[in-house]
Amino acid sequence: MTERTTGTGTDEAVESVFREEHGRLLASLVHRFGDLDLAEEVAAEAIEAALVHWPERGVPDRPGAWLLTTARRKAVDRLRRDQAYAARLAVLQVEADRTPPAPPAGEDADLPDERLQLFFTCAHPALPAEVRGALTLRCLAGLTTPQVARAFLVPPATMAQRIVRAKKKIREARIPFRVPGAGELPARLPGVLQVLYSIFTEGYAASVGPRLQRLDLAEEALRLARILRRLLPAEREVAGLLGLMLLVHARRDARTGPDGGLVLLEDQDRGLWDRTMIEEGLALVPFALTGGPPGPYGVQAAIAALHDEAADLWTTDWPQIVALYGVLLILAPSPVVALNHAAAVAMRDGPEAGLALLENLAGEERLRGHHPYPMARADLLQRLGRFPEAAAAYREALALAGTEPERAHLRRRLSAVEPASPDTGTGA
């Protein structure tokens, strides 16, 4: 970073620095001042100052330290001007005046990384579930509120209001900025992982809207998971989650056709899979699975690994996948896991066996309105040659699918079973 850039190149350099540094900067400020609003305001002011100074003088050698020093000075100035605010913060933990304004000399890596606290605060169980991901993206990934709103397909005003409310709760109910102790970690870490995974899945298969994959969200989730992995290197489930994301995201280019349509695993061109990403994901799986009972993310990473290692659907290690889903059904039982288990059984033992398991799930509340369920049934019915029933199930799935590429896929499948069965609807 010793290179000094000027002119138009600076904008990009500055932009990338902000994206990289924002989370760290904010976390350091929150840690120092104990107040998210103040931290956000002075972080924004420091970035504004950088936008003025850097194009003239070039990006400093240590941009993170520059931003932190500038923001910290602005915070101290503000606290001096606003005594009432300062008094309120003093009750918390202000130590701004006691610490030297300049950071210690050395590499940026020497700057303390306080982001872990912020991860836990943003994912705090006392906050509404729908705002945890948004807050995490805003505070730790450096996304703006309009960007977060767009990512979650929510009107910007709605998202802004959610975030304001969440910040008010953090401030007034005093949700602490702290890393849970070793004793609390097993109870609190899954909440953080859940937030990252939900950001990832939201990006991987958009629940609504015209585009099947919102890649930027998946990329953001991956970036956050990598940061968390660096911050918690001993936590196997963090490795499991990062591994799972990598092993699934590696298939992104094969998952949609040239027309934007959905391509199922069985039809994907595996040559399009990202081998480098697969290697990186595979390397995490052994660590995630050894040294004690595995966690649900480690097991899911192992399942994804078996898919990624197989040359095609038919040489996939289905017995192993069925066994892993069996483990997952014990660790994290849910009708959705049971559905995947049934689909794997169908691959190992044939469609009849899979269908029997699927029929057992017919009454599950959580699968009602979940289009993968009728989709899986339709697929197995089709493979058994029971076309009228398959057509009915495809129609059911079609009515429930949220994205246009998925609906297009289902229409194609439906047309394949319909002509052969003019007496549709009599088979059920």
Added chain:
Amino acid sequence: MKYMLLINSGATDAEGGAAECTVEDWTAYDKAVQDAGIYVSGESLADLVTATTVRVGADGERTVTDGPFAETREVLGGFYVIDVPDLDAALDWAARCPGAGGNGSVVVRPVADFGA
């Protein structure tokens, strides 16, 4: 920072009293709160059959009615106000409260601070 723990009982007996926790549980919890030095105040409320509701209309007329009765499933049975550093600490004390078990629940609310 002060938090109020509003202790709601789920199942109530015919008199509208909480049915689940033993007196010993409460005595132990109360002692723990006192010993920790976080106690500000707290009361246990008499059975719901003794409750009376007052409303004053726009015309200033007072309406007094018996009740309310437990049409709602949760009934406020008592409260604590505790003084602890942050929400995590308050949630830990709420979780230890005997009223949080069974069908009961404890609602944690920060006490508004208009001073400072």
